[in-house]
Amino acid sequence: MGTLLRFENVTRRFGDFTAVDDVTLDVEKGETFSLLGPSGCGKTTLLRMAAGFDRPDSGRILLDGRDITHLPPDQRPVNTVFQSYALFPHLSVRDNIAFGPKLKGWSAAEVKRETERMLELAALDLKLRQRLLVELDAIHDEVGITFLYVTHDQGEAMSISDRIAVMNRGVIEQTGKPAEIYETPRSSFVAAFIGDTNFLDGRVVESGGRFSRCAIDGLGEVVIDNDRAVAAGEVVHVSLRPEKIVVMREKPEVGADANAVRGKVEDVIYFGSHTRYWVRCGEWRLCAEMQHRRFQLDEKAPAWGDEVWLSWHANDGFLLDRYRVEDEALLTLPDED
Amino acid sequence: MKTEKPGKSKGEWSATLPSLLWLVVFVLVPLLVIFVIAFRPTLPEGGVGEGWSLEAVRSLADPAYPLLLWRTLWISALTTALCLGLGLPVAFCLARLSPRWRGLVLLLIVVPFWTNFVIRVFAWQQLLHAEGWVAKTLRALHLLGENDRLLGNSGAVVVVSVYTFLPFAILPLFAAAEKFDFGLLDAARDLGAGAFRAFRSVFIPGIRQGLITAFLVVFIPMLGSYVVPDMVGGADSGMIGNRIAQRNFNDRNLPAAAALSGALTLLVLGPMLIRRKRRESA
Incomplete structure (x- = not known):
């Protein structure tokens, strides 16, 4: 499949604290990849740098071979699902859905049609889609996009990931399939x-x-x-x-x-x-x-x-x-x- | 089951009574006194006569007043716009600072309050004086003509008013920005909004209440402003407040001053009441 996202010798410091320490990591196209570790291990900082909300002090981030290290978030074909959902409180459900498409320059008719379609979909099987993870998994199967998932819950990471990188104190301790991580821990x-x-x-x-x-x-x-x-x-x-x-x-x-x-x-x-x-x-x-x-x-x-x-x-x-x-x-x- | 009738319970009354009394004694009664005086005759030696008269109310038709009102409105509007424009980025940055730095900067913002307001305006008189260093520097740089003045015009009134009201604008804006979830800006950027677009369509609506408060605490006192135009303004930069003061202290025409004050009060309260009615019916 080949590499989609690559972190190359990425380091990020906050004052005296090194959040990410010389990390090199490849995420393959189409896989669900989890960054797993305790709070403060640097997993969220890596994710924020992939999205463009933060920039490394040194090292590069490549997307499909292209250097995106200094590209602002609105110019990256990378999208984030926020832990807090980050819904805009001043907008209606409809306008929340339409926010991205409008910025992408869709026509008003297109935005209206697709928004309606999404709202219908959401109402169809509310019970089945109660959990975000199930929803994400369905999206993954449907469109085959690559997922970079951040969690401190090892059960969650093991159950949804193709591969996992276990992080601790800004470094990756081990990368591998869930069973490899569990059965053959290096550290x-x-x-x-x-x-x-x-x-x-x-x-x-x-x-x-x-x-x-x-x-x-x-x-x-x-x-x-x-x-x-x-x-x-x-x-x-x-x-x-x-x-x-x-x-x-x-x-x-x-x-x-x-x-x-x-x-x-x-x-x-x-x-x-x-x-x-x-x-x-x-x-x-x-x-x-x-x-x-x-x-x-x-x-x-x-x-x-x-x-x-x-x-x-x-x-x-x-x-x-x-x-x-x-x-x-x-x-x-x-x-x- | 015992149910309370809709309306004020005894507890609510006793809780609101002190502030209600305060408002009645120090706001409502003086306001009524002003409205009553506006309908009293003027005594030649100054003071308020007995009986009723529309003389003072009729004096509002003074042909000089529309220009005075227009000047009051634009100076107030420009000052408010500048306070909001300058206050917004300050509030934004302040909310993003670490708590330690935030406390320090907030302290710097309120420090001017420790010096009397009139004394600070005196300081501005010195600063903007034709022989002051600001004017001298600008003249040396040919940014100010030989006969141009920094003091004694509407520009000086706006500058000193902005200086005076900026902290009052920053504080409510900061209070709103502090509660704002900055993750929403990331989300907007993520969905394709540029930095400015995200600020405009997510941050600004997010701190709407702070903007409204900041607007009210700057614009309304500005409409009644008279110390600043009196001290740093000139003959052609007087505001309604100056005219009220003049009628009051110089002409000793209290009914005319009261009529002008009352008109200004209605001018401010009118739009607010209409807005409120509209919101209630919505």
Whole structure:
């Protein structure tokens, strides 16, 4: 399809604060691309620069290969849907709809006809179109335009996007399809911001071809997948999603490529479709999630204080490229007893 | 269920009574006194006589008055237009400033109020004086002829009036601009409006109420203005206010002064009442 919108080494500062820090990003033609991150991460600043409401201090913005960095908003073929809807309060619904077409130089008859048509459309299936997202998705399917979407809601981003860029402190931590972002997070920020996870850190004791063995202080030796090359003696950080961990009452039979550790249930939270367990394993407290495939009252589910075994396959942990301690604060934890 | 009859409840009456009393004692009664005096005869030694007379009202037919009214109207209109024209960009920028800078600039706008108004007009007399530095500089630059004056004409009246009323225009404009959602300007630009078009068709209608208030607080006092034309104006730049003062203080013809005042009041109130009636019926 090719690139439609390109941010090239874009930096934007507000006083001492760097909102966007040397960002390079390509949005493909026809895709729904989301900028995802916490407030202040720079996602809205990027969007405003794409629309022309703000200008980068350095770098370029290209639309279809054309440099639009210094083009005012009214001269860009880019349109923004405002979070607050930005309806003009001094105009009627009709005149709000007609505002853009009039400026585009449509004839009065054309404006009137199209405004009427839009109003009829809006009235037709009001219930179906209550949510803006559904509406946007319909527009996307219908006309195939490219969407650049800004959100701090990871569920929203995952469900509507073809690709996502996860932003933090003015930089893009990772760009990829929703599943890539979720399953193969490159940094502790991405792993913790999208969904929940466990961070394990240890030292590689034996590096193999596909799998390596890694000693984790206070937990024991575990086997990890070599998502990237590791050398013996290297300190590594692994992200392990709660739903990848299986909780069992008896010790499971595991092969050389899987792990099983013993622990004691410290906290249980029932969510209906699944239950979350926080399990004390040595010096670690691991979060595990179990889906309820059967009616839960038929099972004898583990409860507070129960002895359990946690197991996971080496593939289920993902080796991070970058780890920062402060990202642990993004994880949801029950109160310590 | 007990329902209140439409109309004023006791609570409403007691809440509005103080301001109502104030308005009656200090606005309505003096106004009535003026209207009554306008229909009294004039005493030769000055003062107001007993009985009724249409003499003062008839004096409104003075052939000099239409020109006086016209001059009052255009000086007031020009001053108001300049105050709004200068106040709008100031209010716009002020609303976009960070709260810290905004407070500082607002302070600078109200600082002149700390000095007595008459003293500030005296200062303008010095500034615009034929031997003042402004006139000297303009003359040196050949922007002012040897015999041209900055002081003593309608131009001086407009300049000093704009100076006097500008803060009164800026404050209501700023109050409206502060509440304006500037995202709407982005939306207008996004839909293809140029910067000026967005300002004109989104910002201006958005602060309409502020514009109306600014218009009223400048235009109406300007119609009754007399200190500024008296101090910096000349013989050919007197306004209705000066004539009322002259009738009052020099001629001691209180009925004529009252008739002129009353006419001016009706001139101001008339359009406002019509506007209000129209809005109520709409």
